[in-house]
Structures are given as structure tokens and as C-alpha cells.
Amino acid sequence: MTPNKALVFAKVPTGLPVAGEHVVIKTNEFDQNSAPPSKGFTGKVLHASFDPYLRHRMVDPQNARDGFEPLPVGSVFPNGIIVQVLRSDNDRFTPGAIVVGMGPIQEYVSLSEKEASQFLPLLNPQNLELKYFLGPLGMPGLTAFSALYEIGKPKKGETIFISAATGAVGQIVGQLALREGLTFHGGFNYRDGDILANLKQLAPKGIDIYYDNVGGKQLEAAITCLKDWGRIVACGYASQYSIPPEKQYGIRNTSMIIGKRLTWRGLSVFDDHMGNAYRSRHQEAVGQWIAEGSFTPVLSETNGIENAPQGLVQLLEGKNVGKALLNL
Structure with missing residues (x-):
């Protein structure tokens, strides 16, 4: 068994969240040799995104706002993650493949068929750094x-x-x-x-x-x-x-x-006339500009899952410069 550290919502804050109180690390165990869920896959998380909208979800269920579903206390924060597939029971995801989608911010994941449906193979024709696909290309x-x-x-x-x-x-x-x-x-x-x-x-x-x-x-x-x-x-x-x-x-x-x-x-980027309508143009243009050096990705990086609470809170405090993300 392998330790599997996760970023957990521990307590509803009244103002700015505090690392170690409202946002904490908890450790479970993960069996890298276990079979994946039916039609799902298991994987190792390489990078995770920190986004301001997570603050909308750190509320009491009675205070839900702006259409965001409150997170249950004790749950793992979900957000955009980049995953290397370990084992798969789904033809869309082969072992070793790199995929991107919405999932829990933790070191290892075991995703059901429904959860796996939110992931796509990460297409990287310019062979760019993977973390860019949570920022300028995400x-x-x-x-x-x-x-x-x-x-x-x-x-x-x-x-x-x-x-x-x-x-x-x-x-x-x-x-x-x-x-x-x-x-x-x-x-x-x-x-x-x-x-x-x-x-x-x-x-x-x-x-x-x-x-x-x-x-x-x-x-x-x-x-x-x-x-x-x-x-x-x-x-x-x-x-x-x-x-x-x-x-x-x-x-x-x-x-x-x-x-x-x-x-x-x-706006919502998930509206058909927004993200879906511009996705191909965005990926092609920005990917090419980054590859040729005429577009500069600016990142605010936190290294190591153990530092994730501080990284997320610093984002919510406005201390980041560029895209905030976690390297696991």
C-alpha cells in the first residue's frame, strides 16, 4: 500500500480560509496494484489547479451562492488535474497515457466510469510542459x-x-x-x-x-x-x-x-457559445505562440501536496502572480 495524501475541506470559514484549519492534508492508502473500477481507471496525479471559484464552494449549504454546489466538510477538493494513467478498464485510457479533467486533488485517484467521462487525453503536439494545460492552455x-x-x-x-x-x-x-x-x-x-x-x-x-x-x-x-x-x-x-x-x-x-x-x-466558459465555440482556435493559436516563444505563461507554483493548503490560501489572499497550480 502507498500513502495517498489529499487536500481536504475541513471547516467552513467565515472570512479568508486558514491553512491547517479550514484547508488541511489528510492521508489515506492506495494500492497501485488494485484493479481499476469497472470502465474507469486509476492514476497518479502530476499537477492540480488552484482556482478562486473554490472559495464559492467553501460555504455552509444554506449559504450557497452563484450556482456553485457547496462542498461537504471532510471532502477532497475537486478541480482540474493532470493524471498519468496506471491501470485502466476503459479503451479511451491506456496505461501510461496523460489525461486532463476534473478530479480530486490528491496523489493517486481511482475513478469510476462516470468520473472518468470527465477526462480527455491531453493533446500536446508542440511537446510543451504539461502544467501549461492547467493555465494558458487550460x-x-x-x-x-x-x-x-x-x-x-x-x-x-x-x-x-x-x-x-x-x-x-x-x-x-x-x-x-x-x-x-x-x-x-x-x-x-x-x-x-x-x-x-x-x-x-x-x-x-x-x-x-x-x-x-x-x-x-x-x-x-x-x-x-x-x-x-x-x-x-x-x-x-x-x-x-x-x-x-x-x-x-x-x-x-x-x-x-x-x-x-x-x-x-x-459568462461561463462551459457555455456552448463560449468555451466549446473557441476551444480549437484557442488551443492551436496559444499553443503555437508558446512554442515559438512569443507568448509567456506566468505561473505561481506550489511544490508538494504537503504545501497545498498554503498554496490554495495564498491564491485566495491574492498573493499569486500568474496561474496558481500544484506540482505533485
Whole structure:
């Protein structure tokens, strides 16, 4: 038997989670020689993704929000993982193959037919580092790509403002914006000074697109600075995730949306007209750009399952630069 350490949701937090209290490591055992489940497979997890949406699931079932199903206390955190197949009872997955999908963040997995159906063979024609398929070539990259083109509709010469531009999605949007000839050449730390004043200084003529990952004060500032017919891509509101609903920041200038004829649209990468519609184009283009060196993946890496609680909490604290992931 082999020790099988897992990242476990131990307790519902009231604010920011604390590593070792709300997020912990627990160890079970795994038999590498055991037969796989019927029509399923067993495997070794190589990389796992940390994503801000996990905070939505760390709530009491009575406080479910935004359509995310609360995680039962004591369960292993599920998220995007890259797995090397060990044993298989499914023709889609051969031993030694590398696959990617949604599964538990732990060292080894034993997946049923239903769980295995969420996995796909990882196609890597450019022979890139596997971890990129949880970042620029994974869900964050596809979210950035599809939302920018489907909702942002960028035009050369326009100006874009991206909140959390150093994050998993924001850093992809920024590089795409530069490729599209958008003005995106300055930045500021939202913790330093007045957000609206900083934005007006950087974009004195206003902005055309706001790619919103954080909500709150940055959203309010963006609405003020958007030009007529501007577009807001509502991807997330990370600044409010760990704040109780009654204490979240209230946007005060939504009346400007009418006068400026703004488009403000939310998204889910899982919608057919989003991820599915842009998947092939995204994989081909971004994969080629990474291979040729004209696109730079930025990663915030945690090494070792024993450090996973700290890695996840640091993401939720906003301390990551680039895509947060775990190397097992």
C-alpha cells in the first residue's frame, strides 16, 4: 500500500480560509496494484489547479451562492488535474497515457466510469510542459480567450483595463490584448492610492473594454472611465469572495450604463457559445505562440501536496502572480 495524501475541506470559514484549519492534508492508502473500477481507471496525479471559484464552494449549504454546489466538510477538493494513467478498464485510457479533467486533488485517484467521462487525453503536439494545460492552455486560458473575443470584441487602437492582470486569466487577456493592437501598456497596484485617480491617470481619454476579475471598487472606477458603447466582460469578483453578502461593496454608478449604452455581460466558459465555440482556435493559436516563444505563461507554483493548503490560501489572499497550480 502507498500513502495517498489529499487536500481536504475541513471547516467552513467565515472570512479568508486558514491553512491547517479550514484547508488541511489528510492521508489515506492506495494500492497501485488494485484493479481499476469497472470502465474507469486509476492514476497518479502530476499537477492540480488552484482556482478562486473554490472559495464559492467553501460555504455552509444554506449559504450557497452563484450556482456553485457547496462542498461537504471532510471532502477532497475537486478541480482540474493532470493524471498519468496506471491501470485502466476503459479503451479511451491506456496505461501510461496523460489525461486532463476534473478530479480530486490528491496523489493517486481511482475513478469510476462516470468520473472518468470527465477526462480527455491531453493533446500536446508542440511537446510543451504539461502544467501549461492547467493555465494558458487550460480553463483559465480558454476563459480569457473566449470572453475577450465573444464579449470584449477588441478593435485595434482601443484601450483595455484588466483587473487582476497578474492572475491566471488576466495575464492571458493582457497578452492577447497586445497582440490585437490594444492600448495596454501601464499598470497600478490597487492597494496604492485611489483606484479611480490611478485609472484616469493611465487612461486619460477613457477605456473601451473592462475585463473584470475582481468587481468592487475597480468595477465602479471602470464604469466611470468607460467610453460610450464600452464593454464590460464580467468574469469574476474576487475582491468580494470572502466578504459576507451584506458587507460587500455596493456599486454606486450603475446609472452610467444607460447613458453610455454600455454592454455588461457575465459568462461561463462551459457555455456552448463560449468555451466549446473557441476551444480549437484557442488551443492551436496559444499553443503555437508558446512554442515559438512569443507568448509567456506566468505561473505561481506550489511544490508538494504537503504545501497545498498554503498554496490554495495564498491564491485566495491574492498573493499569486500568474496561474496558481500544484506540482505533485
